[in-house]
Amino acid sequence: MIRGVRGTLVAKRSGEVLVDVQGVTFRVQTSATTLQELGEPGDLVSLVTHLIVREDELALYGFATEAELELFLSLLAVSGVGPRGALNLLSLAAPDRLTEWIRGERIEELARAPGIGKKTASRIVLELRGRLPALTEVQAGEPIDQELVAALQALGYTAQEARQAATHPEVRRAPSLEERIVAALRQLAPP
Amino acid sequence: MIRGVRGTLVAKRSGEVLVDVQGVTFRVQTSATTLQELGEPGDLVSLVTHLIVREDELALYGFATEAELELFLSLLAVSGVGPRGALNLLSLAAPDRLTEWIRGERIEELARAPGIGKKTASRIVLELRGRLPALTEVQAGEPIDQELVAALQALGYTAQEARQAATHPEVRRAPSLEERIVAALRQLAPP
Amino acid sequence: MIRGVRGTLVAKRSGEVLVDVQGVTFRVQTSATTLQELGEPGDLVSLVTHLIVREDELALYGFATEAELELFLSLLAVSGVGPRGALNLLSLAAPDRLTEWIRGERIEELARAPGIGKKTASRIVLELRGRLPALTEVQAGEPIDQELVAALQALGYTAQEARQAATHPEVRRAPSLEERIVAALRQLAPP
Amino acid sequence: MIRGVRGTLVAKRSGEVLVDVQGVTFRVQTSATTLQELGEPGDLVSLVTHLIVREDELALYGFATEAELELFLSLLAVSGVGPRGALNLLSLAAPDRLTEWIRGERIEELARAPGIGKKTASRIVLELRGRLPALTEVQAGEPIDQELVAALQALGYTAQEARQAATHPEVRRAPSLEERIVAALRQLAPP
Known part of the structure; x- marks a missing residue:
């Protein structure tokens, strides 16, 4: 919810x-x-x-990203993997790297996560190998507006703040870079 | 709640x-x-x-409308119809059309919804046929202020935004069209 | 909570x-x-x-009042009285009148509430008769600021809005009537 | 959550x-x-x-403080101590004093709390004695900005309000005292 x-x-x-x-x-x-x-x-x-x-x-x-949330939900669907185990796996590497290990059946790497033994690692590979989408920084159709992110960072915002604001629907809809910066600053203003 | x-x-x-x-x-x-x-x-x-x-x-x-929510709650009350089945039925047609099918015992139409077989469709007809109110766009006594909706759309708001604002209690109470427009704009201002 | x-x-x-x-x-x-x-x-x-x-x-x-909430909670504590029954009782009369009936063992009056039979009415009297506080409009030490309520009503607010604002802690603390009116208007400003 | x-x-x-x-x-x-x-x-x-x-x-x-919350959670982890018992213990004395009693095996003091008998008091000592951190007003690395607290109190805020604002991350980051006062006042402005 x-x-x-x-x-x-x-x-x-x-x-x-x-x-x-x-x-x-x-x-x-x-x-x-x-x-x-x-x-x-x-x-x-x-x-x-x-x-x-x-x-x-x-x-x-x-x-911080939809990609990591999606991978968390996929891991939770594997029997024997609870939230704590899924977080430990996600703490090993970024979502795209972790997805490569699952596709590449890298049981050894996966079993390094606390609470994830070889048996569970094998089950993760078996159940998810064929189902994980190609994980890119953002879904294919919506690349990050790097120009806007750079401008916001120049104004003192952190990379994460700038990316969050840049992907906000209201900011995406603004036609010109200037309007996107204004819309992003409105998002970044303290609530 | x-x-x-x-x-x-x-x-x-x-x-x-x-x-x-x-x-x-x-x-x-x-x-x-x-x-x-x-x-x-x-x-x-x-x-x-x-x-x-x-x-x-x-x-x-x-x-988006009270009418659709009321129909959702009515469908949930029919044994064998869960939230997913009710959403599938509501995705087939708008509430008033769906109500006509239920009153007109159109089992074939209802059974087109994924997860709703003929048996469940018949039970829906049996249990709801006589109980569904005549569904109009809005309850009889409160027609939509079309003039206000048009004015708001002219100012760039979508039909759904304009109708939502137009039915807000604070907007309804404003005596003149101008005052209703001002009250509606206050509702539509970003939170 | x-x-x-x-x-x-x-x-x-x-x-x-x-x-x-x-x-x-x-x-x-x-x-x-x-x-x-x-x-x-x-x-x-x-x-x-x-x-x-x-x-x-x-x-x-x-x-609308603490008194009615307290009576609701007292009624819920009586075995056989659920939320629906308690609301039906509270819909019969204002809290002070209902308390008088309970103290005065007015079983007939209490049993008029839908879902409350004579047996339950008697149990309510038995369990609550000696425990209900003397219900006044507001707890003894905090009388309503009638002058402020009247001023707010003159400004167009309903009795209920005026009383709600007048009992708000921030408004009570303001020393003069003018300051209480200003503080009350701040409470009444749309959120 | x-x-x-x-x-x-x-x-x-x-x-x-x-x-x-x-x-x-x-x-x-x-x-x-x-x-x-x-x-x-x-x-x-x-x-x-x-x-x-x-x-x-x-x-x-x-x-009011992280220290008291941490002690509450530690007490809840002791079998036989529920939320009501933990609150009664925390109502006996401030967290640092209560921690001293637990470390000093002061069973008599602990058993003064309503609902906490000698048996439970002994179990609290047994299970927590070696595990409670040295409780200082604030974690070692983050002393309270007394100068800022005094300035805020001079402006009419209570000790608790001043301390709360002084420990807010946004206020801590402001370089000079003036900037910390401005940041604190922003925190203290009514929401």
Whole structure:
């Protein structure tokens, strides 16, 4: 039900970030890969998320990119792989590298993740090898507006902030570079 | 408990939309009928919703009109029809057409929906035929302010945005057309 | 967990109201007594609420006054009285009148509520008679600022809006009447 | 999932506070220690929280400091100590004093808390004695900016508001005292 949060990064800790969205601070469990992508406490961040509901817990898992979220959901579908194991796998390498290992049946690499033995690694390869899409930085039809990202970074925003703003639908729709910069700055203004 | 969401349309995909409401992106499962009604990513949208709570899931279902939501709830009350089946039926045709098929006992038409066999279609007819209200675009006593909708569309808003704003209580209460336009623009201003 | 909602009244229907709080519309089940107190769709309303969590439902019950909420919670504690029965009782009469009936063992009056038979009415009297506080319009130490309410009504606000704003902590703290009016108008400004 | 709330303090009662965050009032169960730290209704407050999900309840527990939250979570991990017992212990003394008693095996002191007998007190000592971090007002590397807190208090803010603002990431990053005051005032401005 909750497929994303956008707010002020309050804290970064091993395995989780805290994001203040209009006065409610969400605890979002995540991977080392995403932690590296995010800026510093005080920055505006945007994560794509997946809500797991159990009888005794509501847990929110989030990532800097759709690609990493999709891979997380694919890994969860493999029997024997829970959220913690999926996060450990995603902390080993970026989504495209991890996908290569799964396609290339690199059981040894996958089994390096804590909590993932050779048996589970083999099952991941068996179940996902043929089903994972070719992972590019962004879905084929929507390349990142590098020019806009560079302009925003020149204005002092982090790479992650600039990319998040550049992929926002309102920014994409603005015809000229100037209008996209204005639209992006509006997205980046503190909520 | 959650009977509506109003925010920026982030993405439209088969069977679902993502709506950013003040920094929280809600995943709302919906029908092809509603997907056609909604604008493009970046537009302001407003959906009427129904929250389904299960032991392992919180799922939000949403529609562009009250009429479609009411029909969704009626279909869910028929044994053997789950949310997925109800969405497939609602994706076949607009609510008023679907209601005509149910009243006219058009089992063949209803059974075209994926996951709805003839047996379930017959049960839908049996249980709902006499209970469905005459579905008009809006409840009898509250016709859409076409003049206002046209004025808003002339200002560049989509049909769905204009109708949503035109039916907002604050806009309805404004006495003159000018005041209704101002009130509608206030509703349409980005949150 | 959710002890109140404050936003725009979207719709009033038998047994429930819809309140838009910053883009999320909450469905709040309530009594006829509260429905009479609330203004019209488009008004700013504030309800005190109680969240009931079940395996298959999240249900929010809300009232115009703390007194009615407290009585609702007391009624729920009586075995055999569920939320629907408690709302039916609260729809019979205002909290102070209902409390008098319970103290005065007026079984006949209580049993007029749909779903509340004489047996349940007797149990309500037995379990609550000695425990209900003397219900006044507001807890003894905090009388309503009638002067402020009158001033706000003169500015066009409904009685319910004026009373809600007048009881807001920030408004109570303002020393002079002028400052209380300014603070109240800030509360009443659309969110 | 909800690791903090920031909004207007609506009410303070024994064992709980009500905090209005953008129109939704959260009921946060807390200790006497935190109640003393918080300001008065109408003040802006910020609490770190822990959400407990049960089949029939969503309960939010919150504290003025991370130290008190960490100790609450540690106490909950001891078998036989539930949220109510943990709050009663935390209401006996501030986190650093309570930690001293646990390390110093002060069973008598701990057993003064309602609902905590000698057996449970001994188990707390046994399980936590060696595991509790040296509790200082704030983690070692991040001392409170006393100069900034004093300046904010001179401007009329309570100690708790000033400390909350002074520890906000955005405020910490501002280089000079003047810039930190401006950043803090932005945090303290009503949402």
